[in-house]
Amino acid sequence: MLFSFLKYLQPTHYFRLSRYNGNSIFPKVNLLPDTVNSKLTEDLNYSSALARSYDLSWQAVQCGYIGNAETYIEFDEIPVVDNYRFARKYFSSFWVLYVLIVRLLSFYNPITEVLGWWKTRKVSRSTYLETPLVYSAYDAFESELIKQSPLVTVVIPTLNRYPYLKDVLHDLEQQDYTPFEVIIIDQSTPFQSEFYVDFQLDLQVVHQTEKALWLARNSAIKMAKGDYILLFDDDSRVSKDWIREHLKGLDFFKADLSSGVSISEVGAPTPAHYAYFKISDQLDTGNVLLKKAVFEAIGLFDRQFEKQRMGDGEFGLRSYLAGYLNISHPYAKRLHLKVGSGGLRDMGSWDAFRTNSLFEPRPIPSVLYYFRRYWGHTAARWSLLRIVPLSIMPYRFKGSKPMMLLGALVSLFILPFVLFQVIKSWRLASNKLREGALVEKLKVKSEKWGVEIEFEAER
Known part of the structure; x- marks a missing residue:
C-alpha cells in the first residue's frame, strides 16, 4: 500500500489489495495526463520524493481520476514522519493519535514515533473534496449505448413492504428509458399476487417461500433476459432519468459497473465524497447497474452472507480484484427510505x-x-x-x-x-x-449454438 499507516486506518479497504493481475489502483503520477496533474497539489514538505509521488497518486484516486494510466505494482517503505504527515492530511487528529498509540504499544521505536507525530502536528487537513476532477464532457455526451437500446433487467427482492413497493413500481413506470424488464422476488407473508395486476411494466413476479435475500437476487439474475442488471431495493424512490443515467455513465467511462448514490432524506444534498465521478470503493445492491457478463465471469452472490451482512461488499471486491471498473455515479441517485419494518430488519441485523x-x-x-x-x-x-x-x-x-x-x-x-x-x-x-465460498456458477444460453454453457465461478 502507498502509505503503511493505512493498515491501521483502512485495514480492509478495497484499494489496499492489488488486483489479480498484480496491479494496484494507484496511477504513476508521471504518466498521468497534464490535465489531471495540473489539478493535483504537490506537497513539498514530505521528506522523501517517493512520499510526494505517492501522495499525488492518492490525491488522483480520491479526487476522481478514472483512466488507464499505468499503476504501481509494488510500494517501497517511506520515512515514519512522512506516514504521519499523510495521516494528518487525510484523517482526523483522533485517528492520528490512535495510530501513535497503536505503534507505541506494538514496540516500534518510541523516539521515532513521537518525533514523527510531533513534527507533523501543524499539518492541516486536506480539502481535496472541495476540488474534485470534473468531467465536463459528460453533460453533452451522446451515448451510443443508449441509442442501441439494450435490455436492462431491474431486480427487486421484497419482503412485507407492499406500500413502499407500490411507489417503487410507479417510479419505474415513469422512466424515460423504456427497454427494461422488472423481476420481483417476493418473500412476503402473506403473498399478495393481486398487488401486481395493474402496473404498466414488463413484470415477472416470483413468490419465494424461503426468506433469503441473496437467494432472491441470484434467482432473479438467472432469470434475467437483459445484458445489463440493475439491482434495486423495495424502499427506494428514483427520478425518471435513473436508468438512463446509469447507462450513460457506463458508456462514458467504458465501465462495467455503475454504483449510484443513496440519500436518506428528501432534498438532502449528495454527501461530498459521493458528489463527483470516481472509481467506486463499494457496491450497493440497492442502486447499481452492471453488465451481466460480470456475473458470468465471477459467479453470483456468495450465500455465506445469507441473513447476515456485507454480501454486496464482497461481490464488489470480487469484481474489483478481477479487473472490472466500477464507477461511483453522482447523478444516478435514489432516495433510500430505510423504513422500520420488512426487508433486512426482518431477516437479521x-x-x-x-x-x-x-x-x-x-x-x-x-x-x-x-x-x-x-x-x-x-x-x-x-x-x-x-x-x-x-x-x-x-x-x-x-x-x-x-x-x-x-x-x-x-x-x-x-x-x-x-x-x-x-x-x-x-x-x-x-x-x-x-x-468455503458458496458462489454458484451462472449458466448462460449461447445464442449461436442454443446450448447452456457453465461459466466457472470462484469457489
Missing part, C-alpha cells in the same frame, strides 16, 4: 457491528469471514480494534462523534462481554472459511 444482546456475536460472523478471506487474519484484527469499540452505542448514534467516543469508553467497562462477542464471531467465521 441491520448493522454489521451492532448486536441486539450481549451474548450475540460482534461483528456479524459474515463480516469476519469477508475480512479474513480477502485481507487475512492480521488485517481483520486491526479492523476489529478500530471499529468494535465505536460500535457499542446504538445505530441511531452512528453519525455522532461524541456518542462514538462514549461507546469506546463504555466498551472498556464491559470488556469481558465484548471479548466474548468477538471470540464467538471469530469462531463462527472460521466455520464459514472452512466451508
Whole structure:
C-alpha cells in the first residue's frame, strides 16, 4: 500500500489489495495526463520524493481520476514522519493519535514515533473534496449505448413492504428509458399476487417461500433476459432519468459497473465524497447497474452472507480484484427510505457491528469471514480494534462523534462481554472459511449454438 499507516486506518479497504493481475489502483503520477496533474497539489514538505509521488497518486484516486494510466505494482517503505504527515492530511487528529498509540504499544521505536507525530502536528487537513476532477464532457455526451437500446433487467427482492413497493413500481413506470424488464422476488407473508395486476411494466413476479435475500437476487439474475442488471431495493424512490443515467455513465467511462448514490432524506444534498465521478470503493445492491457478463465471469452472490451482512461488499471486491471498473455515479441517485419494518430488519441485523444482546456475536460472523478471506487474519484484527469499540452505542448514534467516543469508553467497562462477542464471531467465521465460498456458477444460453454453457465461478 502507498502509505503503511493505512493498515491501521483502512485495514480492509478495497484499494489496499492489488488486483489479480498484480496491479494496484494507484496511477504513476508521471504518466498521468497534464490535465489531471495540473489539478493535483504537490506537497513539498514530505521528506522523501517517493512520499510526494505517492501522495499525488492518492490525491488522483480520491479526487476522481478514472483512466488507464499505468499503476504501481509494488510500494517501497517511506520515512515514519512522512506516514504521519499523510495521516494528518487525510484523517482526523483522533485517528492520528490512535495510530501513535497503536505503534507505541506494538514496540516500534518510541523516539521515532513521537518525533514523527510531533513534527507533523501543524499539518492541516486536506480539502481535496472541495476540488474534485470534473468531467465536463459528460453533460453533452451522446451515448451510443443508449441509442442501441439494450435490455436492462431491474431486480427487486421484497419482503412485507407492499406500500413502499407500490411507489417503487410507479417510479419505474415513469422512466424515460423504456427497454427494461422488472423481476420481483417476493418473500412476503402473506403473498399478495393481486398487488401486481395493474402496473404498466414488463413484470415477472416470483413468490419465494424461503426468506433469503441473496437467494432472491441470484434467482432473479438467472432469470434475467437483459445484458445489463440493475439491482434495486423495495424502499427506494428514483427520478425518471435513473436508468438512463446509469447507462450513460457506463458508456462514458467504458465501465462495467455503475454504483449510484443513496440519500436518506428528501432534498438532502449528495454527501461530498459521493458528489463527483470516481472509481467506486463499494457496491450497493440497492442502486447499481452492471453488465451481466460480470456475473458470468465471477459467479453470483456468495450465500455465506445469507441473513447476515456485507454480501454486496464482497461481490464488489470480487469484481474489483478481477479487473472490472466500477464507477461511483453522482447523478444516478435514489432516495433510500430505510423504513422500520420488512426487508433486512426482518431477516437479521441491520448493522454489521451492532448486536441486539450481549451474548450475540460482534461483528456479524459474515463480516469476519469477508475480512479474513480477502485481507487475512492480521488485517481483520486491526479492523476489529478500530471499529468494535465505536460500535457499542446504538445505530441511531452512528453519525455522532461524541456518542462514538462514549461507546469506546463504555466498551472498556464491559470488556469481558465484548471479548466474548468477538471470540464467538471469530469462531463462527472460521466455520464459514472452512466451508468455503458458496458462489454458484451462472449458466448462460449461447445464442449461436442454443446450448447452456457453465461459466466457472470462484469457489
